[in-house]
Amino acid sequence: MASGPDLRTQVGIVGAGPAGLLLSHLLAQRGIDSVLVEDRSRAYCEARQRAGVLEAGSVTLLREAGLAGRLDREGLEHGGIYLQFAGERRHLDFQDLTGRSVTVYAQTEVVKDLIAARVATGGHLEFEVSGTEVADLDTGRPLLRYTTREGTRTEVACDAIAGCDGFHGICRPSFPAGLLTAVEREYPYAWLGILADVPPSTDELIYAHHAHGFALHSLRSPLLSRLYLQVEPDDDIAAWPDERIWAELQTRFALPGWELKEGPILDKGITPMRSFVSSPMRYGRLFLAGDAAHIVPPTGAKGLNLAMSDVAVLADALAGLLGGDPRRADAYSDTCLDRVWRCTHFSWWMTSMLHATPGADTMEAALQLAQLRYVTTSRAAATSLAENYTGYQPPR
């Protein structure tokens, strides 16, 4: 563009998921302006069913940013989980083990709150853009380009760009060839998730180990339940009519004297399970955060929380960099990857303990049951699970 950039901002942000939205707030609090672009509509972002468990540290972060008004009113604080196996359901009391709890508050609600607060304070958010590109990343003036919903090609000159555009975004592929190292594992199963219009049948999440495969009873509100079934990785949702889903959930959660309540299914889908870590998380003036850099299987409830902890580190790193002190920006990737790998291990460990691997021998199920008995009888083992689940922060 011979005429030069159309806009100027300090930080260009790609993606209006939890990472990009929260970053825009944390930067504004530090007096840093941003332009955030998103290729989906606002309604789509607000309705996308995903995570629902916030670590204690994520709740504190939102509270300190003044973004937890509705979360504090409507979030459901949970002091533990149930592990069900071999016909028994055992409780792990996180409060007793670690003094910490988690909060059940749907990602849809986090995203709605973050968008509403940003719109209310006049933040520059653009939905339904197309053709997003980032360029000149190894200079002090990187460029963000996109076409607005109205069809105007726009170029924004930035001091830095945050790639918060998820696993399938354009920022990670914009790194120069050969710079990134990606470590990946695909699991031989997937999760079929439903959102059901029925009050939860449980007071805490139930993680169930069963010969048919794993099942999870999660919650979204006092009136809405979220439930998951382990299915084949190539399973087709059309092969799972509502009656079949409920019948399989009834089988995997069955416990004498306890009843799983059924209701209309509002949303259902199948999600593949993957562990993925790409490093480094920075090239020049482009910084990746959240799912753009790493993915964990959802068994440990970590993806949303990692996205939020990345941008907490990034906001300080960018404030330093733009103020002339690059030390935190230089340490950004290593600082985040420490916690990313801890969560990657925990998510893999929970996944391996609870899922039935297709074709596995009887030894595997016996080892899983031995591990489940250990974490529900040894205080040391239970504390390790609780510490990771509620949010372990490696020392810096």
Ligand SMILES: Cc1cc2nc3c(=O)[nH]c(=O)nc-3n(C[C@H](O)[C@H](O)[C@H](O)COP(=O)(O)OP(=O)(O)OC[C@H]3O[C@@H](n4cnc5c(N)ncnc54)[C@H](O)[C@@H]3O)c2cc1C
């Ligand atoms: C079914 C499911 C269940 C899950 N359960 C849990 C859970 O219980 N606990 C948990 O912690 N995590 C869970 N996760 C993971 C969690 O939802 C993600 O880790 C989280 O959404 C990551 O946030 P993010 O902002 O990094 O990425 P995203 O939420 O993926 O946001 C990225 C955004 O970038 C946008 N974008 C992409 N490309 C472009 C482009 N070219 N231009 C502009 N915008 C672009 C996308 O539309 C999207 O809005 C779950 C995920 C799924 C799919």
